[in-house]
Amino acid sequence: MKILLLGKNGQVGWELQRALQPLGQVIALDRTMNENGLCGDLADFDQIQNVFEKVQPAIVVNAAAYTAVDKAESDQETVDQINHLAVKKLAELCKLQNCLLIHYSTDYVFNGEGETAWSENDQSEPVNFYGQTKRLGEIAIEQSGCAYINFRTSWVYGTYGHNFIKTMLKLASSRKELSIINDQIGAPTGAALIADVTCQALKYYLLVDLDQQKQLQGHYHLASTGRCSWYEYAQFIFDLAKQKGQNLTIQKVNPIETSAYPTPAKRPLNSRLNTMKLQTNFKIHLPHWRLGVAQVLEEIIQ
Numbered sequence: 001m002k003i004l005l006l007g008k009n010g011q012v013g014w015e016l017q018r019a020l021q022p023l024g025q026v027i028a029l030d031r032t033m034n035e036n037g038l039c040g041d042l043a044d045f046d047q048i049q050n051v052f053e054k055v056q057p058a059i060v061v062n063a064a065a066y067t068a069v070d071k072a073e074s075d076q077e078t079v080d081q082i083n084h085l086a087v088k089k090l091a092e093l094c095k096l097q098n099c100l101l102i103h104y105s106t107d108y109v110f111n112g113e114g115e116t117a118w119s120e121n122d123q124s125e126p127v128n129f130y131g132q133t134k135r136l137g138e139i140a141i142e143q144s145g146c147a148y149i150n151f152r153t154s155w156v157y158g159t160y161g162h163n164f165i166k167t168m169l170k171l172a173s174s175r176k177e178l179s180i181i182n183d184q185i186g187a188p189t190g191a192a193l194i195a196d197v198t199c200q201a202l203k204y205y206l207l208v209d210l211d212q213q214k215q216l217q218g219h220y221h222l223a224s225t226g227r228c229s230w231y232e233y234a235q236f237i238f239d240l241a242k243q244k245g246q247n248l249t250i251q252k253v254n255p256i257e258t259s260a261y262p263t264p265a266k267r268p269l270n271s272r273l274n275t276m277k278l279q280t281n282f283k284i285h286l287p288h289w290r291l292g293v294a295q296v297l298e299e300i301i302q
């Protein structure tokens with residue numbers, strides 16, 4: 001079975017390169033041309049079409065996306081191209097070639113109001129351009145009629161790539177005082193967990209009959225259990241890094257409100273995701289966010 005992985009060098013893509021291996025032959029691409037003349041640039045759809053023709057995948061895993069949330073506000077044409085229009089074409093190709101599309105989306109499809117964890121069927125209402133294009137990508141997948149599983153996740157970090165843990169460690173090694181947002185609530189979710197859950201779900205999906213597969217297709221919320229604010233997340237990182245012997249200069253951390261830290265893109269306050277559907281349908285256990293953060297922190301420090 002051939003599995004086409006797009007976005008192999010992102011946080012999630014990197015972990016998928018490892019995790020997908022036992023499931024089949026993985027053809028992992030980034031946006032450069034590889035030695036076999038295959039290029040996974042979502043901005044160049046002729047190349048993607050060429051990849052489909054040459055590879056004939058049974059499963060496409062799309063971990064590529066435009067993820068620079070603030071930059072997205074001023075780079076709208078490119079963001080729409082990658083997160084929406086390319087996803088639409090990808091889904092149409094999957095439908096045409098009868099292959100399963102695994103895609104990733106975000107809690108930013110919701111408006112962030114209230115304190116209840118979002119369920120898959122809750123009304124989407126993105127508050128920034130990145131979220132809007134991610135939702136448009138989802139709608140395009142729904143409308144294509146292809147077989148798909150779309151994992152909406154949140155606050156992604158990994159050993160590989162840029163993320164909050166690395167930024168905090170860097171800042172805490174040069175500053176004495178930091179102000180961190182305390183009114184946005186979510187669950188940090190590891191790229192390794194996302195990749196492993198993807199494969200566990202895929203394995204389950206491949207073992208059931210066609211009717212059951214149809215039942216399983218759709219949107220799923222995938223996040224660690226527990227919840228925290230960015231301030232609590234940062235405190236956990238600093239405390240653990242100190243315990244592990246890191247020489248941090250940070251002495252004071254101030255909790256602040258989102259309104260005190262204006263950014264080009266508005267952020268939802270409530271990023272809680274209800275993961276019951278994923279846990280029930282695919283018999284998956286999700287760990288507490290602190291476990292994965294502690295492990296990655298140790299890997300980064302080492």
Ligand SMILES: NC(=O)c1ccc[n+]([C@@H]2O[C@H](COP(=O)([O-])OP(=O)(O)OC[C@H]3O[C@@H](n4cnc5c(N)ncnc54)[C@H](OP(=O)(O)O)[C@@H]3O)[C@@H](O)[C@H]2O)c1
Nearest residue numbers: 007009010011012041042043064065067104106153155156
């Ligand atoms: N990061 C988060 O906090 C977060 C939260 C919720 C949901 N998500 C979703 O989770 C998924 C994975 O995110 P991530 O954190 O792994 O993102 P990431 O680390 O930013 O990786 C995204 C990857 O997409 C690639 N890419 C960008 N434009 C491309 C193009 N034109 N053609 C092909 N590849 C392109 C990038 O390639 P280059 O390396 O060449 O730039 C990068 O490798 C995405 O769908 C994202 O929307 C992420």
